[in-house]
Amino acid sequence: MRSYVRTMMLILVLVVVGFLAGGPTEARAQSPRPVLVLDPGHGWNNGAGLIDPGEVSGDLVEKEITLDVARQTRDLLSRCDVDVHLTHDRDDYNHTENDIADIVNGLDPTLAVSIHTNSSDTTASGTEAWYTVGGYDDTSSQALAAILAAGVADQFAIPNRGAKPETQNPLGGLYIHEWEAPSVLLELAFLQADAELLRTERRNFARAIARVLLSSVNVPLDCADHATAEGFAIAVYFPEEERINAVTLLNDGLLPWEPGEYSLVNTHNPLGAPESLPLPQVVQAGEMVTWDAIPAKAPETAGIHRQKWQLYKGDTPLGDEATVIVIVVPQQAVDLKEEIEHKIDELRQQGQQHLEEQLELLRQQIMDAVEQKLTEWLTDAFHKICGGNSAVVGLAAGLVFLKLRKKRRSND
Ligand SMILES: [Zn+2]
Structure with a gap:
């Protein structure tokens, strides 16, 4: 009798385990579309009720470039079998930089990229990308940073300054650290030495980012042909x-x-x-x-x-x-x-x-x-x-x- 009860208990446990395992397995079998989140750097509330413009150099304003490139990247990606979200689509008075992690994590992304422009009082030129250290998935973050920096730099034949750990950033760490996805902070180019590219080549910056993101989630690039x-x-x-x-x-x-x-x-x-x-x-x-x-x-x-x-x-x-x-x-x-x-x-x-x-x-x-x-x-x-x-x-x-x-x- 005791062995009968034990057998019944075992069967019950197996059924419950099987049921629990069945849920996520079935969900995965439906292969949901990859979710790509783009964060246009700056353009959020600076904490004092004003919009943070980011770096400004002459007629170039970082928040305008990053929003334009993010929108154009979304435009290209939205032709394909992926879901694309921007953390904001206009000046956002309702959130500060500290709120961006909540927005990103709420979207449950497959990959997330924060788009910025670099600034320097030297003649520095080129593209670099920052990856997380002690974040959600550092290995994937570093790999994505490397191909994003290379993809953007190759597009314009400007220097590839490579993938860099957030711990080396002068800020000591970056706001992508809290994001629950392989995440990268991409510095497209420099507002000073690369000004002409940032002024006139935004569609091609978007193309370079879109190519890397689609390849990273195994979506063939011809979906965006137009x-x-x-x-x-x-x-x-x-x-x-x-x-x-x-x-x-x-x-x-x-x-x-x-x-x-x-x-x-x-x-x-x-x-x-x-x-x-x-x-x-x-x-x-x-x-x-x-x-x-x-x-x-x-x-x-x-x-x-x-x-x-x-x-x-x-x-x-x-x-x-x-x-x-x-x-x-x-x-x-x-x-x-x-x-x-x-x-x-x-x-x-x-x-x-x-x-x-x-x-x-x-x-x-x-x-x-x-x-x-x-x-x-x-x-x-x-x-x-x-x-x-x-x-x-x-x-x-x-x-x-x-x-x-x-x-x-x-x-x-
Ligand atoms: Zn920035």
Whole structure:
């Protein structure tokens, strides 16, 4: 009997242990997305009710650079299968530096990176990264610090000042010490010697950080692949006139584009252009590529036509469509053509802002001109045919006019 009880107890214990073990195992089997936390250095309450700007050098303010780079890193990472959080997304009066550990730990990160800029009254240049000593996971922290410093320094060919233990920091220790994840404090570059990079290359700082973080959580970098259309081509044509246009795309991802893998595909209104055009050269991340010999033959119909292009990798479209806008004015409407050419110069300077509204106004102007010309021509013709019977002429011209009104909605 006693052995029976003991056996039952043992079974009960095994069941309970099995149940407890089952919980976390099942949770792990669902493989949750890695959680990446970015802490834009400074921009928090300095403890006296003011925002701490960090270091300032000329027009460069540390908290503005770190927030911009953190946001852009999030922008790149959010295209991928990871969760990204910033400890703050604007000046944060509600927290001081001492509160950041609570924010980070509350997010239960897989990895956490604090982003700062360095400052020196010497000519010091380059990137360094600090790791924890006696923190949550010093080994992973040190490894992450080493590849972050190398990744950022390599991006710009500036000195890699390497991974450094927080105990060597003049402050004696760093606020990443309390973070419950492999954590690094990254000093992007120096506000003085590297000022130009920090002013103009923030997207590429973000690329370098995003590459290292994705690699560290085993997410392939092609998840962030993206083409951004740079401006648009626009010109005024007579019917059936042919022109050569250019389309420019920015490689806004993390990997180079290789010829053979990528092509520019016509997705709308070929207007005599080929179905697809090969990538002309290798395009590094952050670089632009231009296809400068894209033909477009204007249709016969006056109005606004759009030839559209999209970058494809194999069968997968990537990012923005690029548009070639073909404005067709009636044959021989030389004055109208000149007037519209003047207006599209202004449009080019404005960029994409209000482009569609402006194009709609131009389209109406062209259609008005077409209607006016047609009505004049028809009135003349009917006068000849009907011998001046003004009622019949008016009725016929009116019918044609109404038909045109219906058609003027069409626009591609
Ligand atoms: Zn700082």
